[in-house]
Amino acid sequence: MLVVEAKLKNGTPEQYQKLDEAIRTSQFVRNTCVRYWMDNKGITRNDLQKLCSTLAKNKDTPWVTLLNSQARQSAADRAWQSINRFYQNCGAPTRHLTAHVAAPSSRAKISGKKGFPKFKKYSRSVEYKLTGYKLSDDRRKIKFSDGFKAGEFDLWCSQRTLVYYSEQQIRRVRVVRRADGCYCQFLIDVERQENHEPTGQVTGIDLGLKEFYTDAQGNTVDNLRYLRRSEKRLKKAR
Numbered sequence: 518m519l520v521v522e523a524k525l526k527n528g529t530p531e532q533y534q535k536l537d538e539a540i541r542t543s544q545f546v547r548n549t550c551v552r553y554w555m556d557n558k559g560i561t562r563n564d565l566q567k568l569c570s571t572l573a574k575n576k577d578t579p580w581v582t583l584l585n586s587q588a589r590q591s592a593a594d595r596a597w598q599s600i601n602r603f604y605q606n607c608g609a610p611t612r613h614l615t616a617h618v619a620a621p622s623s624r625a626k627i628s629g630k631k632g633f634p635k636f637k638k639y640s641r642s643v644e645y646k647l648t649g650y651k652l653s654d655d656r657r658k659i660k661f662s663d664g665f666k667a668g669e670f671d672l673w674c675s676q677r678t679l680v681y682y683s684e685q686q687i688r689r690v691r692v693v694r695r696a697d698g699c700y701c702q703f704l705i706d707v708e709r710q711e712n713h714e715p716t717g718q719v720t721g722i723d724l725g726l727k728e729f730y731t732d733a734q735g736n737t738v739d740n741l742r743y744l745r746r747s748e749k750r751l752k753k754a755r
Contacts, residue, residue, distance in 0.1 A: 518707075519705045523673055523674035523679075525670040532670070535666065538580075547640070554596070565596060568593065573586070587648055590646070600634050603633055656672070657672055659701060670699075687706075688704050725740075727740065
């Protein structure tokens with residue numbers, strides 16, 4: 518998978534609020550799936566997918582219906598990934614670390630964490646699959662068409678443009694909320710073939726403050742200082 522990221526621009530405050538509501542709804546579905554797994558034995562991934570349909574039909578949670586059905590399934594998949602990772606960690610051997618403390622005779626054993634699934638408090642993303650959005654023909658705009666009706670946004674992409682890829686290649690669309698705005702990540706199914714020819718050379722890298730890094734050959738990469746450049750905008754945002 519190739520990830521192409523673009524910033525969502527030129528939206529109204531109401532539109533961004535709708536995206537936040539979609540993110541919170543995805544978080545609710547994911548946490549509900551985790552609770553359902555904790556309260557019932559023998560739960561499978563298919564059971565969590567069925568739970569998404571049940572939540573949409575529940576009169577106590579009418580807002581779940583506004584979220585796209587495939588986005589609800591993606592939230593359930595995220596919950597299952599955490600559960601499956603917990604099962605894998607339980608099957609792995611536990612590592613113990615013996616640490617000496619103040620008295621030589623007293624020792625503490627620290628065991629490796631199993632990663633029990635936790636509830637998300639501050640989710641920052643919602644993921645769509647193949648529906649719930651529509652790209653413009655020139656790939657410069659995206660319109661979210663699920664029940665929240667967030668509307669249309671401009672796509673500002675600095676690395677790659679989406680015109681090189683067809684809609685059939687886009688397998689996922691993830692909306693991510695960050696401190697400086699909302700971003701849209703496109704997961705594109707492409708075949709990448711890279712041939713690496715070993716040179717047999719070894720180099721060293723020195724990280725610094727003035728330059729981001731300097732290698733053994735004297736080549737440097739500038740430190741862009743993103744925080745310093747964003748301080749004025751951060752102060753205004755407060």
